[in-house]
Amino acid sequence: MNKRGRLIVLSGPSGVGKGTVLARYREEHPGVRLSISATTRAPRPGEADGEHYFFLSREQFEERIARGGMLEWAQYNNNYYGTPRDYVERALEAGEDVVLEIEVQGAMKVREQLPEALLVFVMPPSFGELRRRLCGRGTEDPETIRGRLCAAARELAHAHEYDYIVINDTVESAASTLSRVLDGARDLVKYNLNFISEVLQDAQTSDVAD
Template structure:
């Protein structure tokens, strides 16, 4: 019987909404979902490890990856590049494994152009006030950068209609449960399974 391909899950939303926290919680639950590591030119935050949280690159290294078409998507966001290495994603899906991309909204929309069959999930904050509190709580951005992120967040929320699902990150454990429910439902979709099960009734 033909092997079912894995799902390409794309999780995005405004900066500070908790994408990394939700993905981290998914990994701790030991689901079968694999995590795709993005490349970036931003400096590592405290506790972040190269190759685990991100592939940290210089601008020169990143621009070489762009030139050689080694990225599924890439975007420049608040002065830094972010992108997704393409080979690992393709190999994982073809082996039948689900993979989740945690990326900015710009990058998600680029992925949708190349992989429209992906599952696109928009992670929402409970409110803009709460979003600002989370960004301030990081203690890593200046007031100017925080204001820029809030302006971008409003623009990104208006792009929600381009996504398949919206998950509110009011509580991390609830957001994780909602994403797991989405994955289960997607694996049961008729269009993903019809070719596989047609083989059951084919005459040799």
């Protein structure tokens, strides 16, 4: 049986460490593909098309939106950013698991288009710890940190809409939890519909003794 890959959507507030957790998970699961986003902003020095981003013109991006070619998209600083549907679908059809690291609104858009997507929300052990981590960076002024904390509170209010939560108390334990829940999820019915259909079809076409 050629099983379709799984689409895994990872979200969490700024400062929770979801990128670090994902990187540690992928060290142990190198076959999991990290999706590449598309954008209309200009490439920065050292960035390559199809490696860091798919760099599109504004007209190309809007044409993809019009024909449903983006699983999710948004505008920041007058530029489009989004997830190309064809890139993700090709990988899934090839049996690869694909991870999208995106914010809550994008995750909900993905679920609308691909209900089989598995949504994972990375949470801090406490809101106070999230505040400590953001302050500990030492790279942002108090007003910026306050804005990030307000945004985090709004995002945390959507955690119940996800399939799983992963608490990032330490990177090692969070990556272990992520591995455990994703490995266990392989047996969910929604990821085995083709197999179930094949067995049922075989049953219907076989000579079954009374």
